[in-house]
Amino acid sequence: MSPGKKLQQTKPSHWPQEIQYIQASRYHASVLPEIRQFIIGAVSTTCGQFSERCRSWVIIRVISNISHPACGQRGLFAAKKIPPRTRLLDYIGEIHCDDRPNSDYDLSLYRTQDGVNVGIDASTMGNEARFINDYRGVQKKPNAAFSDARTSSGELRMSIWSSDTEIKKDEEILVSYGKAWWRERYGVAADIEHVVDT
């Protein structure tokens, strides 16, 4: 069996049935060839191996703590102690250039000089990263952050990195979605409900 086939078969535990599990980016038709080429970079056969290796840092859990604002949903947790400034995993989904105003799983990847926004939407397909929650109402501050980086094969990705402090085993991995993300969804109510401070 080829390594590529093996990657597609192993879904993580607590993965929802209705969502396609993927470990390599998919490209939507709205991505023009020149933009696609820029994002892909110089592709080699190592594509996907980073995702497979870094899977061991994180696990998906269903949140049962009633004081958690996303109780009943899923979250991403540390499978073991994570050192500071570690690249945990890449946010994998459908790369697109069309608007996805109704997606809660759409992340900005890149903006071209002509003002075209390239996003990664994991609403219907993605990897573990789609389950990362925002820190608001859970912890005082995030313990991880998004930062873009190219893979060894050259593809531009949005990666999740641990912050300056070690993350303990079983701790929830939390980022900041940013003020704009909450305001777009909840307007002024976001300021009241979630203390939109960063």
Ligand SMILES: C[S@@+](CC[C@H](N)C(=O)[O-])C[C@H]1O[C@@H](n2cnc3c(N)ncnc32)[C@H](O)[C@@H]1O
């Ligand atoms: C990218 S998803 C995160 C994964 C989600 N919990 C799940 O199980 O699919 C974003 C959604 O998670 C929920 N969420 C994440 N962080 C939250 C927070 N701090 N407070 C309330 N809801 C949160 C919201 O419903 C939001 O629309």
